[in-house]
Amino acid sequence: MTERESWFGGIALAALLLFPLGDGGMSESSRKFYTTLRRDYPVAIMPPGWLFGPVWFMLYLLMAVAIVLWTAEADQNSWLWLGVWITAIVNFFFNKIWSLLFFSYRLVRLAAADAVLIFLTAATVLVFLCFKNTSIDADVDSMTNLTANVSSDLSHPDDDLSTRQIVALVLWAIYTTWTLFAMILSIWIAARVPAEALKRSHGALITPQTYAAQ
Helix, strand or coil: CCCHHHHHHHHHHHHHHHHHHHHCCCCCCHHHHHHHHHHHHHCCCCCCHHHHHHHHHHHHHHHHHHHHHHHHCCCCCHHHHHHHHHHHHHHHHHHHHHHHHHCCCCCCHHHHHHHHHHHHHHHHHHHCCCCCCCCCCCCCCCCCHHHHHHHHCCCCCCCCHHCCCHHHHHHHHHHHHHHHHHHHHHHCCCCCCCCHHHHHCCCCCCCHHHHHHH
């Protein structure tokens, strides 16, 4: 393992320690909220609450491994290297605030909008991973030539991708598929559950029966 791979491995380990523990486990009030939500507004694609922990642990594992595999062989002086990292970090940020919006503050409509951003940033990273590197230090005399160089190098997906980078692409595609599912589910919940039913009562969801009785 090279020094660069060790460095990225440390970042991946940090991601595994920080993100799954924060997003995977539900508090007691969040668990009650989600259980009530599944019971009173059922939909076939709504997963059980216990599934979130294992699924998100595996997803963050796939994300970390994908980023490590791809960037370990990518040119650090490239537009794609920079783009992948910036977009992935933004994606992690949107992932973190989704739990706060949905479970802590019951802002399901903002959570749905955030889920759209999670999918879009994940899909953007996936697109970046399809292309070969474009060097920032390329022979560029003007912004026009810079645009031409970048466009030329981004016009051939899968060119010069190593086996590791192809594996990274597949792993990230799995994660992106999940974000698409999560986005659809979040939008469905935001559209189906009335705002009045999301008022908090001792950390639990006010059910349709309770709301009707008020």
